[in-house]
Amino acid sequence: MTSTEPDFDAFVHGRGRALLKFAYVLCGDAHLAEDLVQEVLARMHRRWDRITAMDSAEAYVRTAIVRQFLSWRRRRAYREAVLADVPEMIGLEDSQQRVVARDQMWRLLRGLPRAQRAVLVLRFYCDLPDDEIATLLGCGQSTVRSQAARALSRMRTIMSETGVGVDG
Template identity: 55%
Template sequence: MTIDGVKQALSFDELVQSSERRLLRLGLMLTGGVHSAEDLVQTVFARAHRKWARISALDHPEAYLRTMVVNEFLSWRRLRRYGEVPVAETADQPSGEDISARQAQRDAAWRILSGLPRQQRAVLVLRYYEDLPDSEIAEVLGVTPGTVRSNASRGLETLRNKLPAEEEH
């Protein structure tokens, strides 16, 4: 934030308030579950708080937090250790419409997406949900843009091959 051309650093609380919802949505897309996304983002905020003096000096601390969320997701062993499998969560209140087919499609998509290797899944989420270009995805993941493109290609090919036959019509 700037005041009269002078950069004013956000406080940690201000950054949490301004970025929490976006990071939770990113976490949800990566993990597939609200509770797992909350755990992921909370872990990142706890680590960011310890490094706040360094993070607050950055030009774009929000982008740094996004990178932390993706990296934490990629290295998270808790999901495997406890046998958790990310699944789409159903709405808390019925909408009055018959949503069984839509929910079945959503569940199938989450199952297929959750079956991808973490790197491919992260690339697809950053590309199609966060709408980042390959160069930024490469920077977030610490890989080359060519690796991003090959992961995206492999991930999309897997998704295409696993789509239910009735989805293709």
């Protein structure tokens, strides 16, 4: 056992669940999220000493997850249909509305280009400011703002065209 293994194991044990949730929100598929995180962590293990010497190992790993998600190698797996999980108790109208709303949001997000989706996830799920998103994605802040604006505009257009989320 190398000296990095206990630190790496502690990181995975302590932050693995949060990384899986993050990857799941990015890709919308639990199995693909597991693959993303596993693949990234496998690559990180070899150089964990150098990664932990940086300011934030978790930020570095998240960046790698985003980049892997945006990678062309994942495009084929990404095209698989994602179905929303249905809660066990659907008897309440409120529960049904939440399920429908969640499913509609997944459909809207799936309809976006990958970079736009990543920007929205980083902004609204991770609550990151534009400068941090730009650093994670390796682009400028203006690109982040324009990608977010385009994504939200596209989602609004789809919603008005299909009547999703529109009363009446």
